[in-house]
Amino acid sequence: MNDESTQRYQTRMQKKKAVVDARIAQANESRGVLILLKGAGKGKSSSAFGTLARTLGHGYQAAVVQFIKGRRETGEYLFFRDHPALEWHIMGHGFTWETQDQAQDKAAAEAAWAVTERLLQDERYRLLILDEMSYMLKYGHLSVERVVQALQQRPKTQNVMITGRTMAQPLQAIADTISDVGDERHAFRGGVKAQAGIEY
Numbered sequence: 001m002n003d004e005s006t007q008r009y010q011t012r013m014q015k016k017k018a019v020v021d022a023r024i025a026q027a028n029e030s031r032g033v034l035i036l037l038k039g040a041g042k043g044k045s046s047s048a049f050g051t052l053a054r055t056l057g058h059g060y061q062a063a064v065v066q067f068i069k070g071r072r073e074t075g076e077y078l079f080f081r082d083h084p085a086l087e088w089h090i091m092g093h094g095f096t097w098e099t100q101d102q103a104q105d106k107a108a109a110e111a112a113w114a115v116t117e118r119l120l121q122d123e124r125y126r127l128l129i130l131d132e133m134s135y136m137l138k139y140g141h142l143s144v145e146r147v148v149q150a151l152q153q154r155p156k157t158q159n160v161m162i163t164g165r166t167m168a169q170p171l172q173a174i175a176d177t178i179s180d181v182g183d184e185r186h187a188f189r190g191g192v193k194a195q196a197g198i199e200y
Contacts, residue, residue, distance in 0.1 A: 031156050032155070032159040033159055033160075033176035033177060034151060034159075034160050034171075034174060035051075035159070035162070036134075036162050036167050036171060036172060037163045037181065038164060038178065038179070038181070039180040039181035040165055040181070040183040042199075043181050044163040044181050045132070045163050048129045048161045049076045049080075051161060052080065053080075056080075056085055056086060060085065060127065061086070061124050061126060062086050062087075062126060064129045064131060066112075066132065067108075067130065067133045067135065068092040068131075072090060073200070074200045075197055087119070091112035105141060109136040109142055112136075113147075116130060116150075117150055120150050120151065121153075121155075122155070123158065126157065126158065126159060128158065128160045129160075130163070132164050134163070134167050134168065134171070135165075137168045138166055145170070147171070148171065151171075
C-alpha cells in the first residue's frame with residue numbers, strides 16, 4: 001500500500017471508531033435481555049447453545065428447557081449435561097406431527113412451563129434458554145399473556161433466549177433483540193439425511 005491509501009484507510013477507521021465509541025457511551029444500562037431467535041432457517045437452537053457456552057465460560061449459572069425435543073442423544077445435551085452450573089430439562093415428546101396427540105402435547109407444554117416459571121423467579125440463573133417454546137404459543141398450549149407477564153417480572157440480571165420459527169407479537173413487543181434466521185437452502189431438501197453433529 002502507498003502512503004495515500006494507508007492514510008485514507010486510517011481516516012476511514014478513525015471515523016468508524018468514533019461512531020462505535022459514541023454508541024458504546026450511550027449504552028449505559030445494565031440488565032438482562034430477552035432475545036428471540038426466529039425464522040425458517042437452520043441454526044436458531046445452535047445459536048442459543050453457543051450463547052450457553054459463553055455464559056458458562058464466564059462462570060455463570062444457566063438453564064435449558066426444551067419444549068419439543070424429547071431426545072437425550074443430541075450432541076448439545078451430551079456435551080453440556082454434566083456441567084455443574086447447568087440445569088437441563090427435556091420436556092417434550094417429539095414434534096407434534098410425530099406425536100399426533102394434542103392432549104399429551106398440551107400437558108407436556110404445561111409441565112415445561114411450570115419448570116420455566118420456577119427458573120424465571122430464580123436470580124441465580126444468568127441465562128435461560130427456552131428452546132422451541134414459541135410453538136407452544138402458536139398451538140395455544142400456553143397463554144401468551146401469562147408468558148409475557150412472567151418474563152417481565154423475572155430478575156433484573158437474567159437473560160432469556162427463546163427459539164422457534166414464529167414468535168407471537170406480544171413476545172416481539174417486549175424483546176430486546178430479535179434475530180430472524182433466513183432459509184435460502186437446506187441439505188435435507190436436496191435429499192441429504194440428517195446427521196449427528198449437524199442436525200442433532
